[in-house]
Amino acid sequence: MxxxxxxxxxxxxxxxxxxxxxxxxxxxxxxxxxxxxxxxxxxxxxxxxxxxxxxxxxxxxxxxxxxxxxxxxxxxxxxxxxxxxxxxxxxxxxxxxxxxxxxxxxxxxxxxxxxxxxxxxxxxxxxxxxxxxxxxxxxxPYLRSDEAIHGEIVGAVLGGVPSAAETIRVQVRDGVVTVSGDTGERAAADVARLCRSVEGVVAVRTSPDTSGTGPQADVPSRREG
CATH class of the missing domain: 3.10.580.10 (CBS-domain)
Structure with a gap:
């Protein structure tokens, strides 16, 4: 990074x-x-x-x-x-x-x-x-777009934590990163810690994966209007 x-x-x-x-x-x-x-x-x-x-x-x-x-x-x-x-x-x-x-x-x-x-x-x-x-x-650095932050997390963070790459889901909105998944507390903590070091990240949250969409990381679509 x-x-x-x-x-x-x-x-x-x-x-x-x-x-x-x-x-x-x-x-x-x-x-x-x-x-x-x-x-x-x-x-x-x-x-x-x-x-x-x-x-x-x-x-x-x-x-x-x-x-x-x-x-x-x-x-x-x-x-x-x-x-x-x-x-x-x-x-x-x-x-x-x-x-x-x-x-x-x-x-x-x-x-x-x-x-x-x-x-x-x-x-x-x-x-x-x-x-x-x-x-x-x-x-x-806080002027970075959510897409840029998300791209760096997927490429540099998830790619650097093999145990999390296939089981962690990441969302970014207004610089706030939400990390979810069922991988275990240690892997989630490692990902959250690394996410905080990404420039432009305002805060990092962790939550259970309730999306039902699988392990991929994504960035939410822009709100209309």
């Missing part, structure tokens, strides 16, 4: 700025290029931080009100010992949270969740900027 890696789904055309890029230039990039974050890179094009729309808005929110009141907000510039957040270096989140291009998507998703970020900067073997992977990218 083929499993996608970060390199398969990441965006390689990453917008990057230098640490001295001014606030307004970054805001213009967000608008003109329809992106929500930019990587901040050093002279060797190695990522050192990320500036997101949230970082700009946070800086704007620290400006005084029309009456000069700060409304109890703790200034980001004060926290960082800076007079104001004027450049990418002032605004960026650092250190940058990175991923390797050869990570599998589950590994990347776990790292993203652990770090509490929406995207990971992907670095090359020499530490250079190689790409960026977002939460949306990691969900791409």
């Amino acid at each position: 083929k499993h996608h890696t970060v390199s398969d789904v990441m965006t390689t055309d990453v917008v990057a700025v230098a640490p001295d890029a001014p606030f307004k230039k970054i805001a213009r990039i967000f608008h003109d290029q329809a992106v929500s974050a930019v990587a901040v890179v050093d002279e060797g094009h190695r990522p050192i931080g990320v500036v997101s729309e949230a970082d700009l808005l946070r800086s704007v929110a620290e400006l005084p009100g029309v009456e000069g009141a700060w409304r109890g907000v703790r200034l980001l510039s004060q926290e960082r010992g800076l007079p104001e957040a004027e450049t990418a270096a002032d605004l960026m989140s650092a250190p940058v949270i990175t991923a390797s291009a050869d990570w599998n998507l589950t590994e990347a998703a776990r790292h993203m969740q652990l770090e509490g970020v929406k995207r990971l900067i992907v670095t090359s073997s020499d530490g250079g900027l190689a790409g960026v992977v977002s939460r949306r990218d990691l969900l791409r």
Whole structure:
């Protein structure tokens, strides 16, 4: 079974700025290029931080009100010992949270969740900027059709469990796999475990085979309308 890696789904055309890029230039990039974050890179094009729309808005929110009141907000510039957040270096989140291009998507998703970020900067073997992977990218396998998932299960899963190939029935609907048959709990458990590793599978259910149609695996027809 083929499993996608970060390199398969990441965006390689990453917008990057230098640490001295001014606030307004970054805001213009967000608008003109329809992106929500930019990587901040050093002279060797190695990522050192990320500036997101949230970082700009946070800086704007620290400006005084029309009456000069700060409304109890703790200034980001004060926290960082800076007079104001004027450049990418002032605004960026650092250190940058990175991923390797050869990570599998589950590994990347776990790292993203652990770090509490929406995207990971992907670095090359020499530490250079190689790409960026977002939460949306990691969900791409779930766009696979039921037919594609079913085909992989029949070819790679059932074909790899001889004791189940002739006695297990598989159905796929909306990414949910139902495994049924009278082969015994162990074979059914093996098939269910392998089905969970197929990309695009949302969940796996097991149930007795009550269809009366025999051992073949099938995918239900599409609902009309």
